[in-house]
Amino acid sequence: MHCNLQTMTIIKTLQEAVRQAMTKDDPDEVLMAFISRIGAFLGAEKAFLFDDTPIHFYCWTAGGMAYDTKRIIQKDARKRLRSWFKAMARQGDPVLIADTASCPDLAPAMKKSMRSSSIHSLAAIGISMPGNRVGALSLENIPPDAMGRADELLRLTGSFILMLLRNRDHIYQLRNNRFIDQMTGVSNRNALDAYQQHINSQVSMGVLFADINNLKETNDKQGHASGDRLICDTALVLLKQRQGGEVFRIGGDEFVIIWQHIEEQKFYRVCCQIRRKFSVQGLNIALGQHWVPEAGESIAPILQAADKHMYEEKRRYHERQGIRD
Known part of the structure; x- marks a missing residue:
């Protein structure tokens, strides 16, 4: 019992x-x-x-x-x-x-x-x-x-x-x-939105925007499979070269890397390494970067500044190529 x-x-x-x-x-x-x-x-x-x-x-x-x-x-x-x-x-x-x-x-x-x-x-x-x-x-x-x-x-x-x-x-x-972005395996825009809720406002931050040049032309001339490979190749370079940064795919051909608590010299050195790696692999990518000593309450201005630099570089590329936006 x-x-x-x-x-x-x-x-x-x-x-x-x-x-x-x-x-x-x-x-x-x-x-x-x-x-x-x-x-x-x-x-x-x-x-x-x-x-x-x-x-x-x-x-x-x-x-x-x-x-x-x-x-x-x-x-x-x-x-x-x-x-x-x-x-x-x-x-x-x-x-x-x-x-x-x-x-x-x-x-x-x-x-x-x-x-x-x-x-x-x-x-x-x-x-x-x-x-x-x-x-x-x-x-x-x-x-x-x-x-x-x-x-x-x-x-x-x-x-x-x-x-x-x-x-x-x-x-x-x-x-x-x-x-997670299912094509590339990097974080997606949902992840970026969540990430922004947990930043440390008192530490330094660096942001790198990357945008693929001529993705539409690749899709039109070589097919969407080639365009998808171009997107995946771009993501892979960013993942391998990020050195502690968080990689997000925020659009069809747009990526962003965010570093928290990174020294200014190191940030720009990593950005240069990424640029060189894209060049070595024959990837035509427009880049824009921005660094601040303190992130502040919102990272939106930092993202906007890096995005602006990226679009300026893309505009200069289009002017050289005679491409109309």
Whole structure:
């Protein structure tokens, strides 16, 4: 009867955790809400969700929920953890360690890593993900009398976490599609609009506008496939030469690169390198650049100044070629 009651309590806790999580709009908040509920239920000091990448991990502490972006896992330690979690995922059973210091199944390097992270006891389960990826939920320093509950809960939790992770990845993909230019792979105008909402107004900024000369002529004489290749070649040069700048395609043949916190000398040097690269590759591109020591509250004037310089260069090119606008 006790076992049945415990199982019912755990199932009810999982259902409540999913309900609570799904009230959140952001997929990261969904995962945080879920693991916080699990961690609190077991009385853990910390609940840590690992997602097979250095940037996707979530950490809840008993002192309050926090998205732990500062818990850096070194490359060697991450490889060991991945191997360990992958073996866990294959066997499908939780790993329960009442005392990490005396556990005979832990390698010395793993014990040292856990000791340095103040992990004295551990309950964890690995999660197999599509594409040979690995996920894992780890509950750190739970009370000894909660180990039995942790075992049963973790056996039921894996499928819920996998569902939430896949839902997050799907949302990320939809977001990326909204902000990525499908032809070139660079950011699009939607991304530029979003980017402008998060600039640092107190740091320097440089903007480079690039506009393809004679794209219409290329389309008319060689076909749109050639015009598309010209657009993609232009984007590729900008991506390879950007040196930390953000590249956006804002029109059919128009691109812009924005650098924040860049020195004036470096900005103009990078612009010259881009110009030389276009010339070497035989790409006829009009460029306009503008740099300011502080971005200010709106980057619109900076964009307009660079755009104006670009159109002046395009006008001079048309005059030399005898082309009427």
